[in-house]
Amino acid sequence: MPAVSMTVNGKAVTADVDPRTLLVQFLREHLRLTGTHVGCDTSQCGACVVHLNGIAVKSCTTLALQADGGSVLTSEGLAAPDGPLHPMQEAFRENHGLQCGFCTPGMVMTAVDMVYRLGNDLDEHTIRQELDGNLCRCTGYHNIVKAIAAGAKTMKGTSKAA
Amino acid sequence: MYEFKYQRPTSVRQAVNMLAKDPEAKLLAGGHSLLPVMKLRLAKPSALVDIGRVEGLNTIELKGRSIVIGAMARHVEVANSPVVKEALPVLAEVAGMIGDPAVRHRGTLGGSLANNDPNADYPAVVLGLGATIITSKRRIAADDYFKGMFETALEPDEIITKVSFPLAKKAAYQKFKHPASGFALVGVFVSKRSSDIRVAVTGAGASGVFRVKSFEEALKKRFSAKSIEGMTVPADGMNTDIHGSAEYRAHLIAVLARRALAAA
Numbered sequence: 001m002p003a004v005s006m007t008v009n010g011k012a013v014t015a016d017v018d019p020r021t022l023l024v025q026f027l028r029e030h031l032r033l034t035g036t037h038v039g040c041d042t043s044q045c046g047a048c049v050v051h052l053n054g055i056a057v058k059s060c061t062t063l064a065l066q067a068d069g070g071s072v073l074t075s076e077g078l079a080a081p082d083g084p085l086h087p088m089q090e091a092f093r094e095n096h097g098l099q100c101g102f103c104t105p106g107m108v109m110t111a112v113d114m115v116y117r118l119g120n121d122l123d124e125h126t127i128r129q130e131l132d133g134n135l136c137r138c139t140g141y142h143n144i145v146k147a148i149a150a151g152a153k154t155m156k157g158t159s160k161a162a
Numbered sequence: 163m164y165e166f167k168y169q170r171p172t173s174v175r176q177a178v179n180m181l182a183k184d185p186e187a188k189l190l191a192g193g194h195s196l197l198p199v200m201k202l203r204l205a206k207p208s209a210l211v212d213i214g215r216v217e218g219l220n221t222i223e224l225k226g227r228s229i230v231i232g233a234m235a236r237h238v239e240v241a242n243s244p245v246v247k248e249a250l251p252v253l254a255e256v257a258g259m260i261g262d263p264a265v266r267h268r269g270t271l272g273g274s275l276a277n278n279d280p281n282a283d284y285p286a287v288v289l290g291l292g293a294t295i296i297t298s299k300r301r302i303a304a305d306d307y308f309k310g311m312f313e314t315a316l317e318p319d320e321i322i323t324k325v326s327f328p329l330a331k332k333a334a335y336q337k338f339k340h341p342a343s344g345f346a347l348v349g350v351f352v353s354k355r356s357s358d359i360r361v362a363v364t365g366a367g368a369s370g371v372f373r374v375k376s377f378e379e380a381l382k383k384r385f386s387a388k389s390i391e392g393m394t395v396p397a398d399g400m401n402t403d404i405h406g407s408a409e410y411r412a413h414l415i416a417v418l419a420r421r422a423l424a425a426a
Contacts, residue, residue: 002168019168019210022197042198044342049264055238056264061197065168066190066214110264132344133262 004068008033009077017064023057024048026064027074035075035105039135046134049106049113050074054160056113058133075105078112087158088112091151092144099138110134111148112155120156122149163200167209173216174321178298180211182319187211189321191234191273194265219272219323224249227329230296233272233322237261240271252333256283256351259337261344272322278370280311280401281345285371286335288325290351290362296324310369330355332385334426336418338365340405348411350418352426354385361419366411368401377419387423390416 001016008031015030027033027050036059039047043061050059051073078086085093088111098104114122114130122130127145136144169187171177181187188207190196191214199205213219219234222243229250231240240246241258260266260274260283274284275295288295288304295302298321307315316322333353337346346365353360359381361374380389395415400408 019166020163041201043194043265046262046264055267057267058264061194061265062268063168063190063193063197063210063212065170066193066212113263130263133264 002065004064006064006067006069007071009072009074019063019065021064022060023050023052023062023064023067023072024059026067027059027072033074033076037102037105039102039106044133044135045103045106046110047103047106049109049134051109051113054116056110073109075109078108086112087154088115088148088151091154092147095143095147095150097139097144097147103134103136107131107134107136107144107148111151114148115152115155116160120152122152124149164203164206166200166207168212169209170212170215174213174219174298174323177211177213177216177321178319180209181321184209185318189213189276191276192236192268192270193273194261194269195273195277195279213321221324222246225326228326229253229329230324230326231271232324233270233275235271237266237269237271238263241266250327250329250333252330252335252351253287253327256287256335259283259335259339259344271325275307275325276314276316276322278308278312278314279345280367280370281340281343281347281365283335283337283346283349283364286346286349286351286362286364287327289371289373290335290360291327291330291333291353292355292358292360293328294326295322296326297322305373308371313370328355332426334422336422336425338414338418347406348414348418350415350422352381352419352422354381354426359385363415366400366415368399368408374415374419381423385423385426387420390419390423 005014027036037047039045043058048060053070127148186208190210190212219232221232223230237257237260246254293304330353335351337349340347348365351362359378361377364371377390395412397408397412400411402408
């Protein structure tokens with residue numbers, strides 16, 4: 001089996017994998033980082049979004065081997081385990097931007113990527129457009145949009161992680 | 163997914179050799195068409211030749227009166243390219259309409275064209291501008307490239323390296339987007355380059371992207387929505403599925419063509 005090496009949330013990891021292993025399987029089943037979810041498994045719902053080399057990707061449609069040598073940031077890596085939440089996570093909590101929570105890791109990773117690409121002042125239209133690839137079946141999106149607008153503002157001055 | 167061997171060439175030549183040695187091998191670019199199909203076990207390649215590490219395949223350059231884009235250019239790179247936005251803004255617009263942001267971060271120009279999905283956006287641009295597909299072997303005119311649903315003129319060991327898009331005086335794309343998938347239920351691309359007028363349609367045809375010669379003829383007098391007022395496209399040869407009937411798709415072609423002409 002081919003070997004794969006990458007940095008996940010700042011930590012170097014190496015493993016031998018079946019080439020079929022998807023990045024999301026590698027994260028969840030090999031590394032036990034179950035914060036990244038599998039929703040539709042067809043690249044539509046965005047529950048599996050992680051950052052690969054600083055940009056948002058759907059980890060259910062990426063082979064672990066395609067990420068070889070890369071740097072991955074997951075929901076678990078946004079904030080220190082015992083520290084305060086990442087500003088975007090805090091904004092979701094503050095604005096009640098979730099109900100069941102299944103889509104939330106992907107929503108937050110997409111939101112953080114949105115801020116990196118488009119800046120700290122995001123209007124509602126932009127946020128809704130940019131959420132095209134993230135589905136939520138509970139909230140009706142309203143509070144997610146509010147959370148992202150607020151989180152974008154509080155992220156001002158924070159540096160890009162991993 | 164069925165089992166496969168994973169190979170990672172570092173040059174186009176190496177990739178071509180890997181494909182030539184194994185007729186069941188498939189090229190992996192961004193993987194956003196191929197991997198979903200493999201997950202559904204609708205494709206069973208013996209090996210994946212991942213060209214993600216081959217250097218020099220994602221360049222975007224203005225060369226004379228054309229924009230030449232590397233096959234591995236991601237949709238987001240084309241959508242955000244200052245060169246493309248300046249010289250051929252419609253191409254940046256179309257790239258920015260494909261899928262969703264995370265999909266655009268991974269999907270590639272060459273991958274989309276090699277796959278030739280009948281509902282994809284890029285085939286309409288390539289045929290609608292009369293672009294040239296540059297491969298490891300030759301140059302293929304858009305009119306000779308698309309051979310039907312998921313079929314192209316590419317040989318099994320031939321790799322797209324670049325695509326050359328001629329600049330157009332006037333061009334526009336209008337898409338009736340499937341609300342769930344984002345694919346084009348119907349998409350119409352119109353362009354005018356000196357005497358060459360093209361109307362290319364994706365999403366509608368039962369054998370993939372095609373040109374509407376009757377519209378092109380009518381537009382020779384004047385490149386305006388008025389010139390095709392009242393004209394229709396026959397429903398024969400259109401695709402019918404749960405998303406829309408052949409008649410509905412044929413109707414949309416005329417509507418979207420007029421809108422595209424008004425926007426061009």
